[in-house]
Amino acid sequence: MCRPEIEKPVIGEGANHAPITGLDTHERSKCMATNMTPTGGNGNGRLEPTSINGEPRIRDLDLAARLGFSDPHKIRNLIERHADALAALGISATVAETSPRGGRPGKAHYLNRKQAIFITAKSETPEATEITIEIIEKFDAYERGAVAPVDPMAVLNDPAAMRGLLLNYTEKVLALEEKVKEQAPVVEAYDRIANAEGSLSITEAAKALQCQRIKDLTAWLHAQKWIYRRAGNKDWLAHQDKLRAGLLEHKVAVVPDHVNGGDRVVERVRVTPAGLAHLAKKLGAPSSNGHTQH
Known part of the structure; x- marks a missing residue:
């Protein structure tokens, strides 16, 4: 050397x-x-x-x-x-x-x-x-x-x-x-989120983590029990342990109600900076075939 x-x-x-x-x-x-x-x-x-x-x-x-x-x-x-x-x-x-x-x-x-x-x-x-x-x-x-x-x-x-x-x-x-x-994978992960401030939607988090497809991150979060859906509801929610750990948070949003007309209030799950850092380390380790694990 x-x-x-x-x-x-x-x-x-x-x-x-x-x-x-x-x-x-x-x-x-x-x-x-x-x-x-x-x-x-x-x-x-x-x-x-x-x-x-x-x-x-x-x-x-x-x-x-x-x-x-x-x-x-x-x-x-x-x-x-x-x-x-x-x-x-x-x-x-x-x-x-x-x-x-x-x-x-x-x-x-x-x-x-x-x-x-x-x-x-x-x-x-x-x-x-x-x-x-x-x-x-x-x-x-x-x-x-x-x-x-x-x-x-x-x-x-x-x-x-x-x-x-x-x-x-x-x-x-x-x-x-x-x-x-x-520690190259960890260093790269932290470099990707160095400028992240505030919480991100799952879509924004997937882009920050350079996931090939947004649905891959959504599927991973669901499989790892970070998020879930209530019966009959299409909106994702955070599991309580991830809320308590400060990895995810809920934000209230007002969206158009296309079924009944008017507006409706919904809770949207968002990834915090701490959650993004955690995900970057989890998803940044290369697998044996050279691809990123999800």
């Missing part, structure tokens, strides 16, 4: 440092002096808080790597979608990042405790609960003084520390690549 190329940090006057936002003048000067400007990469998965303006924060790509994102940079799409909610949880600290390979500069986000927990919950990855606990423990340890803030220049000036950091990073990249291969 080929080992990944490790990008060399950009330091000194040749680095293309961009303004740091969300910080006061003193802290911007401090960050520039200690080369806090990231230089690309995919995050190291180590949730070590960095002090910015006196407040501990975690870099977005490090959090993404720890959460198991196949592409850690996708966490920034999640952050942008929830920018308003994150702003309500504290100042947005961002740093422009460049790469020695060139290309368009990116923007790294440094999240405080509440922001990191919020994004972890929104990621809906299998590791989210475990990582939430780890974030709380890391920030608590930092605030107790049990964890010293990371000094980037100290690492860069210590060959042994730098060598250990690079080796650790390489090992984590290789392990992550292997994990991505093993």
Whole structure:
């Protein structure tokens, strides 16, 4: 297996440092002096808080790597979608990042405790609960003084520390690549529903899950006792255990009554985001013949 190329940090006057936002003048000067400007990469998965303006924060790509994102940079799409909610949880600290390979500069986000927990919950990855606990423990340890803030220049000036950091990073990249291969169906399932918000009809859920035919999903839901029909009624309803689990919900709709005239009130079953995630994992595993199981 080929080992990944490790990008060399950009330091000194040749680095293309961009303004740091969300910080006061003193802290911007401090960050520039200690080369806090990231230089690309995919995050190291180590949730070590960095002090910015006196407040501990975690870099977005490090959090993404720890959460198991196949592409850690996708966490920034999640952050942008929830920018308003994150702003309500504290100042947005961002740093422009460049790469020695060139290309368009990116923007790294440094999240405080509440922001990191919020994004972890929104990621809906299998590791989210475990990582939430780890974030709380890391920030608590930092605030107790049990964890010293990371000094980037100290690492860069210590060959042994730098060598250990690079080796650790390489090992984590290789392990992550292997994990991505093993969990590809689950990763693809979560990617398909990453933008899903609110409940969906069965038809909409079938499209989101890329089912070949809508009736295939309906038949599966019926066979697995997610939905049922009352005698003499063509409308599908959710089984109580799926309602209690938050996988399905009912919504009241007013539809034309073509038999008696006027309108009638009906209950329509809908798939919640939690239900969609559950279905994505259930239906995303390839069978032995290479087709998707239903």
